[in-house]
Amino acid sequence: MNIVVLSGGLSSERDVSFKSGTMVAKALRNRGHKALVLDVFMGFKDKECDIDDIFENSEEYSVKIENIPTDAPDLKAIKASRADKSESFFGPNVIRICQKADIVFMSLHGGDGESGKVQAALDLFGIKYTGNDYLSSAIAMDKQMTKEFFIRAGVPTPAGVSLKKSKRKGFTFDKYPCIVKPNCGGSSIGVTIVESKEELDAALDAAFEWEDEVVIEQFIKGREFSDGVIEGKALPIIEIAPKQGFYDYKNKYAAGSAVETCPAQISRKATEKMQKYAVAAFKALGLTTYARMDFMMDEKENIYCLEANTLPGMTPTSLLPQEAAVIGMNFEDLCEHLIKVSLKKY
Structure with missing residues (x-):
């Protein structure tokens, strides 16, 4: 081809x-x-x-x-x-x-x-x-809209509000710690963990550098996971543990900065629940080909779906390929399989 x-x-x-x-x-x-x-x-x-x-x-x-x-x-x-x-x-x-x-x-x-x-x-x-159609892609790209779809589908997600740059004057927020992030951004660029009211303005400045709408959401302290879904079927879950700080841009792409474990070492109950939420999130957003869902799990095994990535990273060491490898699908196999799956749209 x-x-x-x-x-x-x-x-x-x-x-x-x-x-x-x-x-x-x-x-x-x-x-x-x-x-x-x-x-x-x-x-x-x-x-x-x-x-x-x-x-x-x-x-x-x-x-x-x-x-x-x-x-x-x-x-x-x-x-x-x-x-x-x-x-x-x-x-x-x-x-x-x-x-x-x-x-x-x-x-x-x-x-x-x-x-x-x-x-x-x-x-x-x-x-x-390859990948999903324009409408489901647009919905999944908007973090605040995605939250609304998750809530309607019964998929737990951190509580959050969106803020447009034009409405920033006079905005107040009183639930800390929280996360501030660009509404449609990726790779954790412009994302800040905010511990207090005094830190909020700088975090908003950082996020507004990238776009004119941001999300301020509940900070979930715990472990970070991701789970890919292909044609409505969940892959094995991967855990991401940064050696320092959180999973920001540098920790995502600097070699050796994070420990990634797949399959994730969590209970069977938590595994089944997270995979169930991944598939439910996939379907709620109208996705049909493939995507990757990001999760946080607190110490009580409460699971929160953060967002969906409709075009996840595709190198042999990216998260989705690592998950596919666990079920015997190497990187070349995965690339060809994603083409095959996507051609079904036509």
């Missing part, structure tokens, strides 16, 4: 997306596919003749990223560096190249790539892609 692995974009997870895309493309090439890693924002600016046979030279023309930087990307600088200075999210020739592919493997994380906007655009152009 000719496959575009769509990566990059203008989200805070741009660099993470390239790492996922690079590893996915390598796995697909090992299975005989022609996989091109394409930056959705920068596009492909070479000559017309190169586009016509681009999949024959897919490895040569692919974006190449070695490692994920320890700091989040400077999106203003990246936007300013695009040669055509266009305001279009899609870079030069992106749609045309995607139309030549048998399927687009969605390796975008966060921002417009995970919010349903790119999915809707690809639908309009008749382009097949």
